[in-house]
Amino acid sequence: MAVEMFYDDDADLSVIQGRKVAVIGYGSQGHAHSLSLRDSGVDVRIGLPEGSKSRPKVAEQGLEVGTPAEVAAWADVIMILAPDTVQRRLYAEEIAPNLTAGKALFFGHGLNIRYGLIEPPADVDVCMVAPKGPGHLVRRQFVDGKGVPALIAVEQDATGNAQALALSYAKGIGGTRAGVIKTTFKEETETDLFGEQAVLCGGASALVQTGFEVLTEAGYAPEVAYFECLHELKLIVDLMYEGGIARMRYSVSDTAEYGDYTRGPRVINPAVKEEMRKILAEIQNGDFARELIAEDDNGRPNFTKFREEGAAHPIEETGKKLRAMMSWVDRPITETA
Ligand SMILES: NC(=O)C1=CN([C@@H]2O[C@H](COP(=O)(O)OP(=O)(O)OC[C@H]3O[C@@H](n4cnc5c(N)ncnc54)[C@H](OP(=O)(O)O)[C@@H]3O)[C@@H](O)[C@H]2O)C=CC1
Ligand SMILES: CC[C@](O)(C(C)=O)C(=O)O
Ligand SMILES: [Mg+2]
Numbered sequence: 001m002a003v004e005m006f007y008d009d010d011a012d013l014s015v016i017q018g019r020k021v022a023v024i025g026y027g028s029q030g031h032a033h034s035l036s037l038r039d040s041g042v043d044v045r046i047g048l049p050e051g052s053k054s055r056p057k058v059a060e061q062g063l064e065v066g067t068p069a070e071v072a073a074w075a076d077v078i079m080i081l082a083p084d085t086v087q088r089r090l091y092a093e094e095i096a097p098n099l100t101a102g103k104a105l106f107f108g109h110g111l112n113i114r115y116g117l118i119e120p121p122a123d124v125d126v127c128m129v130a131p132k133g134p135g136h137l138v139r140r141q142f143v144d145g146k147g148v149p150a151l152i153a154v155e156q157d158a159t160g161n162a163q164a165l166a167l168s169y170a171k172g173i174g175g176t177r178a179g180v181i182k183t184t185f186k187e188e189t190e191t192d193l194f195g196e197q198a199v200l201c202g203g204a205s206a207l208v209q210t211g212f213e214v215l216t217e218a219g220y221a222p223e224v225a226y227f228e229c230l231h232e233l234k235l236i237v238d239l240m241y242e243g244g245i246a247r248m249r250y251s252v253s254d255t256a257e258y259g260d261y262t263r264g265p266r267v268i269n270p271a272v273k274e275e276m277r278k279i280l281a282e283i284q285n286g287d288f289a290r291e292l293i294a295e296d297d298n299g300r301p302n303f304t305k306f307r308e309e310g311a312a313h314p315i316e317e318t319g320k321k322l323r324a325m326m327s328w329v330d331r332p333i334t335e336t337a
């Protein structure tokens with residue numbers, strides 16, 4: 001079935017401009033949504049706990065901040081952009097008591113609705129606006145006059161206006177400049193988790209680290225291995241982003257293209273594809289979500305260990321040194337643009 005796509009002309013910014021929007025959380029997505037909505041003429045307030053480390057950054061931007069309960073009580077539209085593992089408690093304690101009939105509850109990712117961790121009342125709209133990109137680039141592209149594609153979904157349409165509201169919000173953060181697809185919470189959640197685990201984050205990180213390890217363990221210089229397996233990956237992916245895999249293959253040498261066809265399928269072989277199918281099944285049957293929530297409830301012992309091990313991988317030390325010599329690469333991540 002053909003997807004429904006929306007661009008700038010299909011969305012009416014005045015819908016979201018006529019609402020009071022609370023953005024809960026000021027991290028990767030939270031800062032991007034709130035600053036871009038503000039720049040699009042929307043009345044925005046940020047919800048953060050009293051002791052949040054992000055409160056000074058919000059103040060620097062001249063945005064109003066309150067506790068999540070305070071801004072949820074003030075708002076017509078409440079966008080939850082706190083970590084997925086925090087959302088069910090945050091919803092129960094601070095948002096649900098202020099979620100009166102006719103308001104809209106928004107998400108940037110569908111996990112808590114898809115797995116039944118949050119069950120909103122029937123008299124509110126429940127929508128999703130999920131950018132298909134990291135928040136810092138959502139903001140950077142908006143500022144540059146571009147946009148990151150987004151998915152929208154409507155789980156509940158209590159007011160009859162939920163889709164127009166979600167589209168209008170997506171326009172306010174630049175999504176309709178690139179294209180917005182209408183989907184469901186189920187499809188967004190399952191494809192997003194699969195993409196980040198198997199391809200974008202898990203697959204790509206493991207591919208880069210393993211390539212770096214194979215070269216350095218064979219005695220090649222870590223600097224050479226870094227440029228080959230990490231730095232150049234961005235340049236190769238830039239060509240795929242601009243013109244598909246075909247454009248990348250057009251630009252690389254025939255030697256590289258032949259190696260691509262003959263060696264690529266040996267790396268990503270049928271066993272890897274089978275493992276990807278298992279990963280997808282764990283997402284579909286809820287095993288991954290249960291594991292994530294249990295890990296968080298137990299104080300994240302494995303998560304912390306994995307994060308420390310990742311930061312200590314030799315590729316990070318090599319990369320830090322090399323990037324410091326390339327001012328155009330070593331760009332700080334900020335919560336401004
Ligand atoms: N990261 C991304 O690019 C993408 C994320 N998403 C989705 O967006 C949502 C947010 O993720 P992300 O932007 O990565 O989150 P981050 O971890 O970057 O930021 C979380 C923010 O929530 C705040 N926070 C933590 N606990 C609470 C609480 N109890 N009440 C209010 N605020 C709280 C944090 O405060 P403090 O600043 O004090 O730490 C921080 O500002 C998730 O649903 C995620 O799946 C979707 C698409 C892409
Ligand atoms: C790829 C990771 C992501 O899904 C994203 C930036 O889109 C996330 O959850 O951060
Ligand atoms: Mg994603």
Ligand SMILES: [Mg+2]
Nearest residue numbers: 109192193196
């Ligand atoms: Mg995700």
